[in-house]
Amino acid sequence: MANVSLRNLVKEYDGGVQAVKGINLDIQDHEFVVLVGPSGCGKTTTLRMIAGLEEITKGEIDIGGNVVNDVPPRDRDIAMVFQNYALYPHMSVYDNMAFGLTLRKFARSEIDKRVKNAARILDIEALLERKPKALSGGQRQRVAMGRAIVRDPKVFLFDEPLSNLDAKLRVQMRTEIKKVHQTVRTTTVYVTHDQVEAMTLADRVVVMNHGIIEQVGPPQELYHHPTTRFVAGFIGSPAMNFIPARVENDAVHLADGTFLPIPDARRERYAPAAGRDLLFGIRPEHLTEQRIGPNRADIIITPEVIEPMGMETLVHFHFGDARDFCAKIDPTAHAAPGERLVLTADMSNMHLLDAATGRVL
Amino acid sequence: MADSMTAAVTAAAQPRSSSLQRLARRRSSIAFLMTLPLICVILGLVVYPAGYAIYLSMLSRRMDEFVGLTQYDILIESDTFWLVVFQSCFFAVTAVIAKAAIGFWLAHMLHHIPTKGQRKWRGMLLVPWVIPPALSTLGWWWMYDPTYSSLNWILAIFAVPAVPWLGEPWWARVSVIIVNVWYGAPFFMIMYLAALKSVPEQLYEAAAIDGASSWQRLRYITLPMMQNIISITVLFSLIVTFANYDIVRVLTNGGPRDLTHLFATYAFQVGILSGNIPRGAAVSLFMLPLLAVFAFFILRGVNQRNKEMN
Numbered sequence: 187m188a189n190v191s192l193r194n195l196v197k198e199y200d201g202g203v204q205a206v207k208g209i210n211l212d213i214q215d216h217e218f219v220v221l222v223g224p225s226g227c228g229k230t231t232t233l234r235m236i237a238g239l240e241e242i243t244k245g246e247i248d249i250g251g252n253v254v255n256d257v258p259p260r261d262r263d264i265a266m267v268f269q270n271y272a273l274y275p276h277m278s279v280y281d282n283m284a285f286g287l288t289l290r291k292f293a294r295s296e297i298d299k300r301v302k303n304a305a306r307i308l309d310i311e312a313l314l315e316r317k318p319k320a321l322s323g324g325q326r327q328r329v330a331m332g333r334a335i336v337r338d339p340k341v342f343l344f345d346e347p348l349s350n351l352d353a354k355l356r357v358q359m360r361t362e363i364k365k366v367h368q369t370v371r372t373t374t375v376y377v378t379h380d381q382v383e384a385m386t387l388a389d390r391v392v393v394m395n396h397g398i399i400e401q402v403g404p405p406q407e408l409y410h411h412p413t414t415r416f417v418a419g420f421i422g423s424p425a426m427n428f429i430p431a432r433v434e435n436d437a438v439h440l441a442d443g444t445f446l447p448i449p450d451a452r453r454e455r456y457a458p459a460a461g462r463d464l465l466f467g468i469r470p471e472h473l474t475e476q477r478i479g480p481n482r483a484d485i486i487i488t489p490e491v492i493e494p495m496g497m498e499t500l501v502h503f504h505f506g507d508a509r510d511f512c513a514k515i516d517p518t519a520h521a522a523p524g525e526r527l528v529l530t531a532d533m534s535n536m537h538l539l540d541a542a543t544g545r546v547l
Numbered sequence: 548m549a550d551s552m553t554a555a556v557t558a559a560a561q562p563r564s565s566s567l568q569r570l571a572r573r574r575s576s577i578a579f580l581m582t583l584p585l586i587c588v589i590l591g592l593v594v595y596p597a598g599y600a601i602y603l604s605m606l607s608r609r610m611d612e613f614v615g616l617t618q619y620d621i622l623i624e625s626d627t628f629w630l631v632v633f634q635s636c637f638f639a640v641t642a643v644i645a646k647a648a649i650g651f652w653l654a655h656m657l658h659h660i661p662t663k664g665q666r667k668w669r670g671m672l673l674v675p676w677v678i679p680p681a682l683s684t685l686g687w688w689w690m691y692d693p694t695y696s697s698l699n700w701i702l703a704i705f706a707v708p709a710v711p712w713l714g715e716p717w718w719a720r721v722s723v724i725i726v727n728v729w730y731g732a733p734f735f736m737i738m739y740l741a742a743l744k745s746v747p748e749q750l751y752e753a754a755a756i757d758g759a760s761s762w763q764r765l766r767y768i769t770l771p772m773m774q775n776i777i778s779i780t781v782l783f784s785l786i787v788t789f790a791n792y793d794i795v796r797v798l799t800n801g802g803p804r805d806l807t808h809l810f811a812t813y814a815f816q817v818g819i820l821s822g823n824i825p826r827g828a829a830v831s832l833f834m835l836p837l838l839a840v841f842a843f844f845i846l847r848g849v850n851q852r853n854k855e856m857n
Contacts, residue, residue, distance in 0.1 A: 239752050260758040272749035285767070286757035316854050354614070477623040530750045 188214050188250030188263075188340040188373055192235065196244035197231050197397075205231040207397035208245065212324055218367050218374045222384035223394035223420070229377045232394070236344050236375060237266050250340050251348060265334035271326045273318040273333075280314040283332045291421055297336075304335040307369060308362070323479045331363070335370060342367075344376040348383065360386060385409070393417045409533075413450050415465065415544035418537055423471050424500065428507040431466035431542065433459050438466050438538070442506025447479040456538055458546055465535035467546075470500065470512040473521035473529050480496040481534040487511075489523050496527075501527065575828070604828040618728075618829040627805050628830070631813045634720065635834075637811060639789040642727040646788075649728065650735020650780075657736070658743045669740070676733035684797040688713075689725045691798070695705055716806040719799050723807055726794050735780055742776035775849050782845040786838055810834045 190213040197206040206228040213219045221229040234240035236247055240471045246253050251522035254262050257438050265286070280301055287297045305311045308328040315475050318326055327347060334342055347363070348356045364387055367374055378384055384391045385405040393400045393408065393416070401408060401417045412418035418426045430441040433456050438446045446466075450457055476484060485505075493500040501521055505511040521527050538547045570576050607614045622628045653672060657665055675683065690698050691712035699709040712722045746769060753822060754764050770777075790810035801808040801816060808816070810830060818827015 237752075237756060239755070259752075264756060266753070266756050268749050268753060270747075270749060272747070272753040274750060274768065274771075276774075276852070285754075289758040289763060319856060333753075337757075365736075405809045433705070444788075 189213060189248075189319065190341055190373060190375065191248040192232070192236070192245070192247040193248070195232065195235065195242065195247065197228070197235060197240060198243040204397055206235070209394075209397075209399050211371060211392060211399065211402065213375060215373055216371045217378065218387060218389045219386040219392060220376045220378060221392045221394055221401075222378055222381055224379060224509040227394040228397040229379075229394050231491075232373060233343055233345055233377045236261050237380065239265055263340045264343055265337045265339040265341075267327075267330045267334050269346040271318070271468045272332040273326055275318050277317070278314065279310065279316050279318070279321070279329050279332075282318065282329055283314075283336050286333065286337045287462055300336040300338070301332070304332040307366060308333065309374050323351050324359060327351065327359055328362070331366065331481070337457075338370075338372075340373065342372050342374040342376075344374065344378075346378055347376075348378070349380070356383075363387060371514035381423065385421070391421075393420060395420075412537070412545050413544075415467075415539050415546070418539070418546060419466055422469050424472075424514075425513045426469045426537070427473065427505070427508060427511045428465045428467050428539075429506055429511070431464050431538070432461065433457075433464065433538070434461075438464075438536070440466055440506060441508075442507075444485055446485075446531060446533060446536075449536075451534075452536075452547070456547060459538065463541040464547070465539040465541050467539055468531055469535065470514045472532040472535040473511075473513035474532070475515040475521075475530070476528045478531045481532065482530045483533055484528050484530050486526060486528055487513075489521050489525070489527055492521055492523055501529075503527075518536045561775050570748045588758055600828045600832060606673060606825045608823050608825060610825060614825075618826050619833075620831055621831070622826065625809075629812075631808045631810060631830070632833070633808045634807060635789060636837075637720065638724060638727070638791070639785055643784050643790050644722045644725065646731045646735050646784060647777065649732040651739050652744055653732065653736040657740055669737070672736060674731045675730050676737075680730050680749035680803060681793045681797055683730060684726055684794050687722075687729075688798055691722055713799050716803055719803060719807050723795055723798055726798060727788060727791060730738055730794070730809065731784060735784065738776055738780045739773065742773040746772045755838060775852055777799075778845045778849050782842055786842055789834055 190211075192209055193325060194210060194258075195206055196204065197209050198204050205226075207518045209221075209228075209232065218436045221232060223229050231240055232293075233339055235242050236249075238254065238257065242255050246255060248254065249262060249264070252415060274285065278284065283301045283304060284297045287300060294298075301314070304313070305314055308331060310325060310328045310332060310342040313321060313329070314324060316327045318329065321329065327350075330347070348359050351359060358381055360510070363376075369385075376383075376387060388405055390402060391404045391408050392403055395416050400420075401413050408417060408421050412421060415428070432449070436448050436453050440446065473485075487501075487503045487505060489501045489503050491502040493502070494517060496536070497517070499517045499519070499521065503511050503513070515521060515529070539545065571580075574606075575840050577611055603610070604618050605615055607617075612843050657668055657672070662669060692710060693699060693711050693714060696712070698712065701835055702708070702710065711718055713719050752773070754768050759767060789809075790811050792815070795807055795809050795812045796815070799807045801812050809818055810833065814827045814830040816827075817830055818824045
């Protein structure tokens with residue numbers, strides 16, 4: 187078990203393309219950290235640098251107090267689960283799991299004990315004699331995890347391990363991974379592009395974009411207090427709604443002409459932004475059917491598309507220049523496309539962003 | 548609606564179509580008709596000559612009398628024939644092992660050259676394989692010349708005494724093998740290169756993280772993953788090398804003292820040059836059981852692994 191530190195980590199490919207642009211991150215012992223971001227944001231490259239599969243252009247990686255820049259993968263004491271599992275097709279499940287231990291010359295009895303223990307944790311005891319070909323996607327994923335667990339490494343690395351599974355299995359395996367981490371408590375770095383995976387699994391989420399870290403924090407903090415427009419828009423599903431706005435007389439003046447009062451608690455914070463070009467952001471879940479209460483403001487809209495989801499209904503509509511605004515309303519509330527609808531914005535959960543820098547005020 | 552219409556049309560058409568037309572429409576019939584030209588070619592160029600060779604081998608020298616297995620009996624009792632068997636096995640096994648090893652080494656080297664430069668090297672290394680072997684063997688024959696050859700000239704520079712390349716039995720055997728290896732190694736190289744490229748990179752990465760050194764990655768990942776290609780290439784080459792004719796014919800013509808004869812050159816000598824066609828046919832047919840045994844075991848292994856891995 188170990189801490190992992192990334193210091194000014196840079197990855198530059200031939201031709202000068204920078205995939206990772208000087209990131210700093212400290213991962214604590216036992217922590218489950220998820221790197222999340224869109225394709226090409228540098229998250230997988232970062233993970234592969236930690237694994238030693240990718241050379242580091244600049245900066246340092248420290249695992250358990252040792253700088254490992256020049257240490258080959260096999261001496262880093264890490265285990266990795268790959269997106270397409272990377273199981274050895276010519277070996278049985280048992281041999282796949284035992285391979286790392288055999289190479290490290292563990293006693294046969296110890297190997298047997300560890301493999302059986304991991305198989306028990308992952309519920310794959312009945313599959314040990316099979317070849318990977320004879321396994322389903324979910325079972326292969328378990329074996330890949332088993333191969334990591336038996337090694338009892340300092341750090342687990344997961345590279346989008348669930349993206350090849352169907353939706354139902356993904357949810358199930360997500361829970362499995364969380365369960366396993368609660369059992370073995372190994373420091374884990376997990377890469378995904380799926381923000382739901384990131385939110386559900388992580389102790390801390392690292393949101394990356396264009397090779398830099400946008401924000402690091404516990405899932406709830408990222409959700410409630412994003413610091414940049416990218417994080418605000420990336421975390422949460424459906425994504426946060428944005429519309430150009432200005433602050434005038436303790437109210438938000440939206441581009442479509444609507445005035446929304448700023449809650450008392452935030453007036454002081456937003457006062458210096460008066461007159462500047464801003465963006466007003468609000469999540470669909472904070473834009474509901476008409477409700478009465480403090481810090482709430484009504485807006486009148488005409489729904490374009492209604493999407494009943496069962497436990498809630500999504501209402502899509504044009505709002506000023508914003509093409510696709512979305513609200514989440516109670517399924518019992520009446521809404522129909524083209525019919526006028528009054529929505530209530532929960533202003534205590536609003537966000538104001540600087541339009542030029544994208545920083546959340 | 549559309550389905551029911553199609554069904555109606557089919558039902559209306561059926562009583563009119565004859566059983567012959569129905570037979571012609573069946574997928575298996577179409578498949579048979581399409582493979583018929585190939586079947587004819589195989590019958591004409593493989594089955595008939597093979598059957599004819601078996602028939603020939605059972606005739607007397609003058610081909611006027613059926614003598615059963617007498618020709619085979621005579622061969623089994625002949626010392627020269629057993630020398631040919633030994634030389635053929637020695638030649639084929641040694642050459643195939645050397646070709647496989649050199650081909651694997653070359654493929655591995657090529658695989659690690661960046662793609663841009665790889666094509667150039669691949670092209671150059673394939674040259675021996677694309678030159679007609681009778682021609683390239685002639686080149687080697689000059690190089691092996693004891694008095695005026697380049698090989699002995701190079702040896703002389705290092706004060707090594709001249710080698711009677713084709714004059715002394717063991718040197719002649721080695722010389723023939725060298726030419727065959729030079730000619731055949733590029734085929735192994737190109738097959739192994741394709742196999743190497745098909746091993747997923749992530750397996751190596753997983754093995755590197757699991758703690759495998761580069762030797763262990765070769766031993767536990769590359770070789771098992773390539774095993775099928777290796778087996779099939781070895782089998783293929785074994786058959787071709789076993790039946791090799793041109794190299795020995797050009798280089799030594801079976802000499803010295805019939806010690807470098809292979810099945811094919813010996814069959815030619817006995818059958819055509821000495822005019823004993825039935826015995827020549829018997830010699831060439833002796834290859835069949837040997838190769839069949841090799842093929843059986845190798846293909847069985849390939850099938851087993853295919854079932855397990857794919």
